[in-house]
Amino acid sequence: xxxxxxxxxxxxxxxxxxxxxxxxxxxxxxxxxxxxxxxxxxxxxxxxxxxxxxxxxxxxxxxxxxxxxxxxxxxxxxxxxxxxxxxxxxxxxxxxxxxxxxxxxxxxxxxxxxxxxxxxxxxxxxxxxxxxxxxxxxxxxxxxxxxxxxxxxxxxxxxxxxxxxxxxxxxxxxxxxxxxxxxxxxxxxxxxxxxxxxxxxxxxxxxxxxxxxxxxxxxxxxxxxxxxxx
Ligand code: DX5
Ligand code: ZN
Numbered sequence: 001x002x003x004x005x006x007x008x009x010x011x012x013x014x015x016x017x018x019x020x021x022x023x024x025x026x027x028x029x030x031x032x033x034x035x036x037x038x039x040x041x042x043x044x045x046x047x048x049x050x051x052x053x054x055x056x057x058x059x060x061x062x063x064x065x066x067x068x069x070x071x072x073x074x075x076x077x078x079x080x081x082x083x084x085x086x087x088x089x090x091x092x093x094x095x096x097x098x099x100x101x102x103x104x105x106x107x108x109x110x111x112x113x114x115x116x117x118x119x120x121x122x123x124x125x126x127x128x129x130x131x132x133x134x135x136x137x138x139x140x141x142x143x144x145x146x147x148x149x150x151x152x153x154x155x156x157x158x159x160x161x162x163x164x165x166x167x168x169x170x171x172x173x174x175x176x177x178x179x180x181x182x183x184x185x186x187x188x189x190x191x192x193x194x195x196x197x198x199x200x201x202x203x204x205x206x207x208x209x210x211x212x213x214x215x216x217x218x219x220x221x222x223x224x225x226x227x228x229x230x
Contacts, residue, residue: 002190002220003033003174004213005067007200008058009049009147016054017061022209024064032213034067034089036178036198038147039082041072044096045145052085059086069117069178069198071144072096076103083110091115091138091176094122104133115176119144120152124162134173136196137162141189142179147200151180156192163193186216187223195224 011019025031037055042048058066065088070079075092076099082090090107094116097103104114115136118124120143131137139159142149155177162175177189178198186197197220199212206212 002217003196004217005034005036005198006032006203007036007038007198009038010200010204016058020062023213031210032064035064037066037068039068039070039072043073045071047145052081055085080106080110083107083112087112089113089115091117093117095119101133120155124158128165131171136174136176138176138178140179141177149180151185156188159192159194186220190220190223
């Protein structure tokens with residue numbers, strides 16, 4: 001089952017509650033599975049966004065669970081506060097974490113899903129033994145820092161290798177892709193084995209963001225189905 005997580009990085013930051021509601025489901029139609037919240041500290045990436053006060057407010061403004069992607073230094077120090085602020089899933093970067101196993105366990109113990117992200121140049125192989133500690137693995141398909149960048153096709157082999165490792169160990173963890181995911185790239189990601197799709201500009205750049213979410217989900221599910229048959 002494909003999940004679609006709109007990234008509010010491409011939304012209007014002065015109207016976040018309203019922007020969240022634009023991707024909620026209605027009686028007849030499913031909406032976003034999670035709301036993807038990009039936290040940037042101007043150190044790990046050259047951009048600055050928001051912190052725990054905004055997450056706390058968003059939590060009260062929408063029923064969609066929050067998927068917080070921390071593009072920050074010292075996640076060991078800061079990530080637990082995002083669980084307390086109301087995140088249902090917290091993603092830290094492998095490149096920034098001092099003790100990823102301890103941090104993942106702390107996030108889980110506080111009651112959220114624990115997730116780890118890999119920048120494009122970071123391989124999955126050194127982390128094979130850590131996978132059981134995680135609920136989700138995020139393969140970045142752009143260099144983190146900005147929305148609206150072009151999808152990096154060269155990441156498809158890493159998505160495939162990660163899917164193989166997950167299946168080899170019989171794990172349930174989700175495989176997320178983030179960056180440049182759109183109607184023209186989501187099928188390649190799904191065929192490679194991703195099952196959680198972050199989309200910023202492809203959702204919030206659309207006239208009807210909720211319809212864009214549904215169209216992306218359908219494309220991903222059809223591509224995953226044909227991948228399995230093939
Ligand atoms: C990039 C962020 C992404 C970003 C994706 O560093 O992590 O979540 O919002 O935006 P699009 O979908 O426009 O590439
Ligand atoms: Zn992100």
